[in-house]
Amino acid sequence: MRYLNFGIKGYLHRAGLMIFTSYIILSIAGCTRSSEKQSSLGADETHKEKFRPQYHFTPKEMWMNDPNGMVYFEGEYHLFYQHYPDSVVWGPMHWGHAVSKDLVHWEHLPIALYPDSLGYIFSGSAVIDWNNTSGFGSKDNPPMVAIFTHRHLNGKPRGFESQSVAFSVDKGRSWTKYKNNPVLVDENSLGFRDPKVFWHTNTQKWIMILSAEDKVRLFSSANLIDWNPESSFGENIGAHGGVWECPDLFELPVEGTQESKWVMLVSIGNGGPNGGSATQYFIGDFDGTHFTPVNEDINWLDYGKDNYAGVTWSDLPDNSRRVFLGWMSNWQYANVVPTHPWRSAMTIPRDLYLKCTEDTYRLVSSPVPELIDLRNNVEVVSSQVISTNLDLNLKNNQLCQSEYIFEFENATDNETLKADSIIVEWSNVEGERLEVGYLLKKNVVFINRTVSGLTDFSNEFPVKQTAPYSSDRSLKLHVFMDWSSTEVFVNDGEVVMTSLFFPDKPYEDVRIYSKGGEITLKEAKIWELNSVWNEDKRLAD
């Protein structure tokens, strides 16, 4: 019951109910369509507003949450997303849409799916139906099929949440909802949403994994329309601080072996390692019916507070590649972060890998190599011992739009340990600062944003976020800064932390502190990163 309550309370909290009721009445009566309205917030065409990410995906304006329907087709990466085009707070959900040829530069397209009499368009996935099993296209022109949740707030027609499908035969440019929607209902379940669908080669079936309050459920289908229950997973395993949402399930090779394992991602609305929303994962085996985990460990995909509801792309041409994208926010404060005229960004896309060391499987995230294209004006800080602190004195005048790689020697080797902590600090003249660091004796990586700038919009925001981490290797911190976000990849993504911050003035100084003794900086490399805005032309070339 706890989970049901959380679900309803959560959505009321998301400010939807009243807006929803009037919205549905108006749209059924044909009075309004969100996209036909003029923008009321006046987005700046240069997209250089305060806090506006320059290389992370953001909607041009208005509200965005989860990434949806990520699929690759004929040279384009599609990104759909939870979108409310009439406000910067959560409301009646649509699927916004953008495409990219390189996962980095995005062309914004018209809204793909609008709410209708069955409800809001909640999260879901998309696949290419190569063999036209659904009959929505043809073998020569396979349909792109979106499988999503219809959320009806009064439980009509059959249940609060049901699964529906829509298809496109013109590369996602126009969409037709299937006439007999919904295709999968559960009258007893309040939370029954976020279907992720994939083709399971061994059993030659479509598999759907979706969240059902405190667990996930699996269904199979021959045609994407008729779904049969297979199994469920999770009631007594994993983290349960909040409702389960946005699952994903995929197979990955284990690096350096002939083995492969299945990875299940499950986002939880509350109870993450640093409070609020977060994404956990399980490693195991999947036989087309049941998922069997290799152990009962709780694993976090990202320890920072701002990576939620992330899933992976379907149908990539290189099928050993798994590219992940998350929503860079947290339900604790997503509706009140100080950005305008848009709210929320996605993380940078990340390649996922599976490693096994000392019998422990670990999901490792790595920034996609496509991002390297954005690098400009590198500066290199060469090897030196730091006994108190080092001002990097960079020429770079866009420290908040840059990529950093810091390598420290034997920083984690307790035998030769000198310092207690290594801290990289970005700061401005107002004394606002963001710290990324490693506590060598405590084996903890952290991001401290307590005095990073604007924080008073939520009590849950000004916190020091930590992740347990120990390694006998030297320490490498790979950091992406983009005006209001930082993403920290520790030792090639063995631990990842993603965090928002909102400095009143941009940071203009970077220093490395060594506390309690000396540390050796092997090298630091810093690149300015180009903006991806206003490059629609480049995409068309």
Ligand code: FRU
């Ligand atoms: C996750 C989520 C999903 C739901 C969507 C609604 O952030 O709550 O479970 O489908 O957002 O916008």
